[in-house]
Amino acid sequence: MIVYLLCFALLLVGLYGVLTKRDLIKIILSLGILGYAVNLLLILFAYRNDSIYPILAKGKEVKQMVDPLPQALVLTSIVIELGTTAMLVALAIKLFEKYETFDITQIRRLKG
Amino acid sequence: MILPYYIIIPLLATFLITMIAGKKDNWAVILSVISVSAVLVLSLYSFITMKEQTVTYEMSAWSIPYGIVLVQDALTSFILVMVSIISFTSLIFSIQYIRHLSMDWKYYALFMLLVTGMNGVIATGDLFNLFVFMEIALFSAFALVAYGSKAEEFEAAFKYAVMGSISSILILAGIAVLYSATSNLNMAKIAEVLPTVDQKIVFWVGGLFIAGFGLKAAAMPFHAWLPDAHSSAPAPISSMLSGVLIKALGIYVMIRIFYNVFNAPEIFTKIFLVLGTISIIIGVFLAIGQWDMKRLLAYHSISQIGYILLGMGIATPLGILGAVFHLFNHAIFKSLLFYNAGSVEMALGTRDLRKMGNLMKVLPTTSQTSLIASLSISGIPPFNGFFSKLIIIIAALQAGLPWYAVFAIVGSLLTLASFMKVQRYGFKGENVVEAVTNKVGWRMNSAMITLAVLCVVTSLMIVPGIKEVTLDPVVKVITDKTEYIQLVLGGMNGN
Numbered sequence: 180m181i182v183y184l185l186c187f188a189l190l191l192v193g194l195y196g197v198l199t200k201r202d203l204i205k206i207i208l209s210l211g212i213l214g215y216a217v218n219l220l221l222i223l224f225a226y227r228n229d230s231i232y233p234i235l236a237k238g239k240e241v242k243q244m245v246d247p248l249p250q251a252l253v254l255t256s257i258v259i260e261l262g263t264t265a266m267l268v269a270l271a272i273k274l275f276e277k278y279e280t281f282d283i284t285q286i287r288r289l290k291g
Numbered sequence: 292m293i294l295p296y297y298i299i300i301p302l303l304a305t306f307l308i309t310m311i312a313g314k315k316d317n318w319a320v321i322l323s324v325i326s327v328s329a330v331l332v333l334s335l336y337s338f339i340t341m342k343e344q345t346v347t348y349e350m351s352a353w354s355i356p357y358g359i360v361l362v363q364d365a366l367t368s369f370i371l372v373m374v375s376i377i378s379f380t381s382l383i384f385s386i387q388y389i390r391h392l393s394m395d396w397k398y399y400a401l402f403m404l405l406v407t408g409m410n411g412v413i414a415t416g417d418l419f420n421l422f423v424f425m426e427i428a429l430f431s432a433f434a435l436v437a438y439g440s441k442a443e444e445f446e447a448a449f450k451y452a453v454m455g456s457i458s459s460i461l462i463l464a465g466i467a468v469l470y471s472a473t474s475n476l477n478m479a480k481i482a483e484v485l486p487t488v489d490q491k492i493v494f495w496v497g498g499l500f501i502a503g504f505g506l507k508a509a510a511m512p513f514h515a516w517l518p519d520a521h522s523s524a525p526a527p528i529s530s531m532l533s534g535v536l537i538k539a540l541g542i543y544v545m546i547r548i549f550y551n552v553f554n555a556p557e558i559f560t561k562i563f564l565v566l567g568t569i570s571i572i573i574g575v576f577l578a579i580g581q582w583d584m585k586r587l588l589a590y591h592s593i594s595q596i597g598y599i600l601l602g603m604g605i606a607t608p609l610g611i612l613g614a615v616f617h618l619f620n621h622a623i624f625k626s627l628l629f630y631n632a633g634s635v636e637m638a639l640g641t642r643d644l645r646k647m648g649n650l651m652k653v654l655p656t657t658s659q660t661s662l663i664a665s666l667s668i669s670g671i672p673p674f675n676g677f678f679s680k681l682i683i684i685i686a687a688l689q690a691g692l693p694w695y696a697v698f699a700i701v702g703s704l705l706t707l708a709s710f711m712k713v714q715r716y717g718f719k720g721e722n723v724v725e726a727v728t729n730k731v732g733w734r735m736n737s738a739m740i741t742l743a744v745l746c747v748v749t750s751l752m753i754v755p756g757i758k759e760v761t762l763d764p765v766v767k768v769i770t771d772k773t774e775y776i777q778l779v780l781g782g783m784n785g786n
Contacts, residue, residue, distance in 0.1 A: 197453065197457065203449070206453060210453065210456050210457070210460075213456075213457065213460050214456075214460055217464045217467065220464060221467045221470075224467055224470065248470075248476075249467070249470065252470075255419070255423060256422075256463060259423065259426045259459075262426070262430060263426075263452070263459075266430060266433055266452060267449070267453070267456070270433075270448055270449045273437070273440075273445045274445045274449060277441075277442035278442060286446055288442060288443050288446060289443055289523070
């Protein structure tokens with residue numbers, strides 16, 4: 180149970196960062212933390228006590244294994260997050276070129 | 292075997308465009324128009340021929356609990372037809388509009404990727420696959436919002452990207468919880484297993500999904516990104532985002548998950564009712580004060596999404612009929628209004644309603660089609676918006692929810708008021724505009740005229756006789772709820 184609570188705490192850290200930080204780069208990092216928390220949650224769901232890695236090798240007896248599917252999902256989701264982060268960083272660079280600041284309180288030409 | 296081609300054709304076009312299109316955009320235009328018209332023809336054909344059938348396709352022939360399946364039923368075909376019509380006209384509109392910004396093939400590659408993502412979300416029957424396609428559509432949407440390379444556009448795209456990522460993370464968390472409870476990712480399998488597990492799971496996952504997909508659909512408390520993103524994008528992309536993206540990624544997936552998988556628990560339909568009503572009223576109040584034409588239209592998207600949610604929340608067959616009909620109608624008239632805004636912006640170089648005037652003379656096609664679209668969105672007969680709003684209001688009265696009907700009527704009246712403002716100050720304003728800076732060509736005009744004609748023609752879908760073949764199968768898919776399980780698992784493999 181305690182690991183799930185720690186995982187939730189990690190998610191809250193990420194959410195706190197996204198909601199309160201004023202620096203573009205820190206927002207992007209917080210989004211990364213949010214993503215890690217959910218990936219960790221998937222891995223925790225797959226974990227089974229006293230079980231082995233899910234590879235069937237020759238001569239290895241079949242015992243209880245951890246669930247391999249969430250591990251594949253996490254792999255996909257990490258790749259997707261890489262893309263999102265790259266997109267966000269590219270946008271942040273362009274924003275810096277236009278506004279010459281990373282502070283989101285200065286970047287507010289859109290109103291209404 | 293049509294099913295995988297909805298994804299393959301636009302995806303192939305994306306790669307072909309990036310490989311063979313040179314610096315100029317001629318090849319890109321030809322390839323993307325061919326592929327979008329192919330998808331349009333395929334989706335129309337399958338919508339007409341399939342009726343109440345359900346077809347599944349197993350990717351790489353992996354059977355259902357192991358592999359990814361694509362599912363096509365009446366609802367899928369209906370949304371696919373909507374997406375293809377809007378993407379086809381947007382593409383025709385883009386040819387001149389985007390050349391006026393830049394002669395670049397990258398726009399068309401991103402556009403086809405957007406279509407791929409949406410078609411994938413619509414056709415898939417697997418939750419994680421849905422998540423992946425959703426991300427594909429969102430990536431291209433972020434990039435396309437920032438396409439004009441102005442400071443405001445990057446700002447809007449950054450805001451959109453942050454909100455989009457948060458919603459995707461919430462959805463992934465929901466999928467994770469659902470997987471841990473049911474050990475399945477296939478939607479039909481999940482629906483089959485779900486009644487046997489602890490029902491608290493449904494509330495947890497439902498909460499995560501309402502937040503996640505509500506952010507994508509821009510229902511009221513989750514709407515903050517929409518006015519910026521939709522008003523900063525180039526006009527054809529605004530019409531794609533407002534017309535189909537928020538519906539394919541938000542509303543369609545919510546219908547699929549909450550009705551076909553979760554069997555529409557009453558608490559969630561009540562949440563839809565409340566979210567819908569708040570969106571209708573607050574969206575229209577925010578819209579009425581705007582002077583930027585595209586921003587006004589973007590706020591109206593929130594308000595009209597509210598009508599669809601309201602219809603879904605009523606949950607009687609009539610309410611769902613209204614919601615599905617309004618979904619289609621809103622795609623048509625909102626896209627048309629964004630084309631109008633785009634052509635005015637191109638011709639006059641401004642979107643401010645106070646700087647426009649006597650457009651009837653200088654831009655006759657634009658102002659006439661905008662009149663049709665304005666009447667349609669404010670619900671004046673005989674245009675399509677009237678019928679769908681009327682059905683939703685009648686359904687609310689029949690279901691014994693008179694206050695929701697009153698809110699819907701008030702929202703409709705305020706919509707009328709704000710579009711009278713657009714017509715009065717914008718198209719018939721006092722400023723005398725003598726000449727236009729850029730001429731609006733025949734391609735842009737033909738895209739607008741097509742949708743203006745459709746504004747009238749789609750209202751025929753409610754006529755008895757036509758209704759039975761168009762809207763009724765779609766409503767049947769939704770109201771049958773977990774019939775979906777038998778239809779998908781019942782083994783009609785590969786058409």
